[in-house]
Amino acid sequence: MILKMLPKRMWLFWLLLVLGLGLIFYLVLGRGVDSTTTQQVLRREQALARAEASNIMTFFQMFGNSIAVFAQLASTEDRNANLVRNMDEFVDQWRDSGLIGGILLTDKEGVVQFNSNVLGTRDLGTSLSDRDYFIWAEEQSKEGEYFVGQPVVSRVGASKDKVVAVIVSPVYKNEIFTGVLAASVQVKPLTEQYFGLLRISDATRIYLINESGEILFNSFDEKTLGLNVFEPAPDRPFWGNHDLIDNFKSAISTSQEGRMRASYLNTISGNMEEHLVAYSPVLLGSQNWLLIMASPAKNVTNVTTPIYIRQTGILFLIYLTVLLFGLMVYRESKRQNKLSE
Template identity: 25%
Template sequence: MNRLLMPLLLGCWLLVSALLWVGWNQSVRSFETTSLQQMESHTHSLAEIQKTLVQLKLQEIERILVALETLAASTQMDRKQLEQAMRARKQPSPEILAFILLNHQGELQAFSLPELNPELSDRDYFVWHKDNPDSGRSYISPPLYSRSNDAVLFVAISRALHNQDGEFIGVLAAAIDLEQLASELGKLTEDGSHATVLSDLNGRIFFRMPWLPESTGLQSGVLASHVGELGSMHATRITSPFDGQSRQLSYGRIPDWPVVVYVSEDLSATELQIRTHRQIETQRALLALAFFSLLMGSLLLLLRRYQTNQVHLQQSEERFRLAQDAAQLGVWDLDLQSGELKWDNQIWKQLGYDKPAFPLSMQAWLDTIHPEDLPQVQQLLEASLRSRKPFLLEFRCQTASGQWQWQQGRGQVVSWDLQGHPLRLTGTSLNIHEYREAQQQLAERTEALQRSNADLEQFAYVVSHDLRQPLRMIRSYVELLEKRLQNQLDGDSRLFMHYITDGAARMDQMLVSLLEYSRIGRMGEPKALTPSRQLLDEALTFLQPEIQETQAEIICPEAWPDIYISRNEGIRLFQNLMGNAIKYRQPEQQPKIQIEITEQTNHWLFCIRDNGIGIAPDQQDRLFKVFQRLHARSEYEGTGIGLAICRRIVERHGGRIWVESAGANQGSAFCFTLAREEQPLA
């Protein structure tokens, strides 16, 4: 019933709402459409009239220019007579400021204002005809300021002059006072709500009426996007670029002229009427809707809440089921009074039993538990029932195939009788067999690793004591022989003695280095957040003799991060890298070392750059291997294990190390990364 009632009430409410909305929409749209159509028709008529007036005015000026062009071509008139004719033609047209005649070089040949003699060869109306002498049409210039009176704005309407051979010989132009022209042509729109704008096809404004001198000459993107097709009138609504008001706009192009006439009317009053009408109609519709809504609103709200709760409950159950399946988690329920047991399909899958063949009871379940685990399971269950606390069990359970499988059970009492006796126990079951096997393998591997570490420690002891002791004896006895037989040995014999002692010393040094390499990670301090600059400073303290001897220059950044590192290993890392940068240089060369630190997404990048001997690209892979040397011991001392130690320290802390070098004598850069966050030691 509820399922049918709620859609029915909602449908009735929607139907009434739709009818009210349709009535409201028709009334509002009809009023709005009628009002805007009336305004559009009005501005369209004004624009047609204005377009005709502008066209007639342009044709009138062009006829005057054609007449003057004929007079200018006559050889019987001198300049004075031609200027008199210009003034005569100008008299009935107050918008014409002057007539101008220029020769083909832009020199003034006649001017209706003879008292003036301006330079006009650079004017746009001359330059355009000079560049387009065969255009065959009149040209309207952009708005210009008069050079005799910079307060006067005008446009020039000009024509190119040609001789009988068709050669360009000059320009005849009429300077039109824009303010006067706007006053004459803008009488149709003198009231405050209308405006007339004249522009070229690119949106450059000739004038706006009511007169707005600062708009003259401006380039309007709004107008440029509303030019229209020749011979047609167009209408639209825009936001005025002049006063920011919403306006009804009608516009059209003038035939044979690159001129567009715009007539607009302020929409404020009409929009106010439309808004007022909309508000009245809205209030009527809302009152009717509110009256109807009160009749069913409360019931609809209650039903909707009920359905929402039902949906949420179903979604919650579905999420729980999906999560349970993904986790392979079984759910069981035990009636403690009857011993009846219920569990879901997940537990059937875990144990592999068939439903008809396996009796679901507490005793049947206990019979599947491994005899060694059963006492502990029963003890924990009884303790949980007494304490009313949840329990956690891990035990082996026999599956249908006869194999023993590790299970994890969780549960708690969820209901009691009036005397406080537990009635119902519910919980979950999880197959943890693979986890327990992995634990066993991990324990075995840990034990093997501990044995390996013990063997390694024993090896380190052998290296440090048992192997070094014979070397020290060899070295000592050779030195005694050398002293005893000092007077009996020739040069070759002494050299052979030196080879023996030197070889023993170098082998001892290599054993010490190998011992240090094996101790990395075992003898180091615990990993802690440490200022990296402090590690460098302590490393440089050990290197002071080499720094002073070579006068090494070390450039460090100002900011140093704190890093998670074993302190003594961090010092050894910087000491080895800085020591190499000082050692591997050309003789008599002052080491220059620069340290760079860069913050990356998950790491800090450290680079130690030097001006030393560099490294050939084909040798760089050998650098970080144990006992790998690129130079003879006679050139540079060392065991060839220092960079291997650096690599082991960096990799143990979750980073990597590499070298960059352009080649021999090009310097080197040893770079390594360390994690920004604490990482487990490798």
């Protein structure tokens, strides 16, 4: 009844105005809410990446210090009868964690002379003189230091043929270098234990790469372990986005964290997909690793769409209320004019 009182042109104008404003607010608010939520997710993801990187660094610092102390024990320096017992006790203390493979002691030539591991085997006589950690130890001038070696495939003990990070400390006798004490940390169980809980959603993927770009951990696809993300290929994570790869390289060289929205190939679906990516450096003395967290951007869209649809609906009701109020005012004004005549 009220609508009949309004001229058709004005009624059409109001309708188009409400619909137009509704569409504008849908687009503007939609982008605004999506952008705000995206930044919130990126900041949260960055905080999680930083926390996980800090956890890994704390573990290696604690473990490295324990190896440095072990290397300075009298039994280690003298290689006496207590050495094997101390090494076995060290392994027993860590056995339940599933993180270490064993601990060994070499001579000054890098040949394994003592070895204790979770399997109880000894595996003596293997040369480790070509490993980066032995070369580092030879060049040191004092005891009490430790070194985290490049992740390698183990040659001896319980971790044989598995990827390990070896933590070593030089051993001295009367200030003369006599070998290295080395303990292997298995990368796979370590990353699974530390990276298993902190994530944005179940779709969040966590990667750990070394300074060369080789994948040490991939929470989504173990087949990519050992592949180099810096070498472009469609079977590798982050393929198709050179800017993202450049950011990773810069983060490793400068020890700076970062976050961004980036599109790259999903190696499982074969499609280019947008992701929210945050990364944080893992500083291990001479080693610089990079922890990367990536969540599909569509998850954010799924969360924000209902929000700005509700907001647009509320605004539409407000403008509809204003329209009806205007019609009532128009009707009342017209009635007053008739009475005054």
